[in-house]
Amino acid sequence: MALATGLSTALVACSGADTSAMKTSTGQDASLDARLAPLAQKAADTGSLGVIVRVDRGTGRPLAIARQTAWTKADHHLAANDQFRVASNTKTVTATLILQQVAEHTIGLSDPVEKWLPGLVPHGPDITVKMLLNHTSGLGDYLLTPQFLPTLTGQEKRTWTAEELLAITPQQDPPAAPGEKYSYSNANYAALGLILEKATGKSLADLFEQKIIKPLGMKDTFLSTNADFSPGKTHATGYEPDAQRLRRILPPELHVPKGTAFAGPKRPHGNTDTTAVDSSWSWAAGGLVSTAADWQRFQTALLSGKLLPGAQMKQMLTAVPAPEEGGGYGLGLMEVNTPCGTVWGHTGGQPGYSSEIYTDKSGRRSAAVLTVTNFGIKEPKAAAANKALVDAAVCTMLGKPLPTESATPSR
Template sequence: MTHHDLSRRHLGRWAAAAALSPWLASCGGSDDAGGTDPREADYVKAVESLFTDYHAPGILAGVRRAGETLWMKAFGLGDVAGAVPMALNSTFPIRSITKSFTVTLLLQLVQAGRVGLDHKIERYLAGVPNGHLISLADLAGNQSGLADYSAQPGFFQVFVEDPLHIWTSQELVDFSFAVQPGFLPGEQYQYSNTNTVLLGMVVEAVTGQPLADVLGERIFKPLGLAGTRYPASADLPSPTPTPYAVNVVTGALDEQPLISPTSLAGSGAMASTLADLLVWGEALGLGSLLDPALQGLRKSLARDVTNGPEYDRYGLGIGQIGQWWGHTGSGVGFQIATMNLASRNVTVSVMVNASPEGSRRDFNLAQELFERLAAVVEAV
């Protein structure tokens, strides 16, 4: 979900050049987890170019190569008003990267024989428009035709007035169910948060456990993702950066409100750290939690993207940009990307505490920086 024109808690504006002048100082010291990668200078130049071009307040960036030194650095400010440097161990809401976790859980249940990708959603949940036609694969691949609940005026009105409002997943999808599906399942691609909220509900129905618990048991614990969580409230472990809307032309910043993760559920509720996202990006891209055949199917079902994040193609809870596979996230002051290049087993992860406003609100700063870092990786 993008931040649209969310009414903001306006706490002042700062000129980016002045406010971000201390950003370079935060590149070293205790926030430096690299220092020996021969490409480090080029990585730093890529980050510097994003500050210059788009005025991001703060950035975390990392590159994980099999058998090589892990490179991770913090840049800029976690809080502009207090001139607080971005901390390398910051916890970020990861927005739509949550989708890749939710769909991975679904595929694990497929692998265990507990659900089938061809099963229709009505088998698990009642009241879904075209529920007798929409398969779990349609939902995972954004081909269901169901309207995006987060784009409906009824949801958005409550969300703007009370960003911390507590929602049930059923309340979210009910906004979608009140709208006629845009097309029959499989006919088109249309990115919709409704799809993965429903899949999260399927996981809960099949396992009899809350989604948070299933994520912990099947993904967080096996991968050692100690800094990753599916929270019930907006409160996250410190340090958590302040979210901003940024005018990428002028550099003006507006602080954004915290939002209840329940407003995103299985489509975007999770939070994580840079170190954990580097691990997750590799697991997602290589399919380490799935059988090779199922991982291959996950990617082979990808189709061209016509809306939403700027992937080239989107498979089952995984997007493709060039030869890289992974996921991005964006909305209300945070943008994130974690992508893996399987042929070299390299993962790039980026976290930015800002999302563009105005005419560029659909632009993902993290994705842009990922592509610049990917170019460095591919040049060698």
């Protein structure tokens, strides 16, 4: 959600669809495939470029499909088990690790940030760990600052530390006092990553591996330290609009410099291949690489109570109003109201990669939609097709009719 949500509040590909687009699931219900596959292909051809959809209804084999627009196949044949930058979905893992430490009485939700990070966070004595978790800290975001924008677009290769990112984090605009209101910021989770390392004496990568990845058997998941994916594993190719399209997408009030563009090889129809853009700077806020299957394994374990005691799970699910996210925001977990009901999960967005991954409150059912562009689905037609696909995936997960199939969808 680093870009998908953090920028959406501030901020047509080639048709010629190949109906034999790669299908990677086996044993799936043909009726469900017939329901979702056309929407996936339409989204791909309307600007999403490529999508992975995986739906687990809690019984039988999950439905898993991959669809892409024709010209992208020259770069890579998308598959449902491709590795993918899940970006700000990482925040849910970071929050889980914090709450595990809360359960062990190592960290307190009411602890002032100054206790753990003296002098590093503006207004640290007044900001609590809980405020970082639910984005009510009053901190702004560093993403579009002049110092960081060249790194975000891949035009500058620089390794940022969390301390350096906190140092360039601006105040919210308009300013808000700690605890006053929700406002999404990656800086909150940069601070939480540092708190975790200080409280445990372990690196964040080791905590991810020892507390989440290894116990859950997430064999295709790791914390990125550069632009590389796992050797021997296939990964999705990511794209973003070129400078001309990007300028039309970004609203003028962002004051993004003219000519701003993502680094990478030029591709057809005003696109740029951004797969090699290094986003390891996102770290605790968005640095994990995973697959749809691995991430659904994590979310299912979390929501079904396997990773946190009941008291901490209740804290995680206590949300503050966040209308821009479609509902509310708990502690590293989004509450989203869809046409077919309320779901829990997170979104993610980085150059070339966008994702929405949700479960029901019991953790028994899950739906993932991974898209190989982030800014590309901000264009109106692409946004509408992508939303229709996400809604359909969630409705399928919940066993309910698609919004177009029901005159009075439940909420």
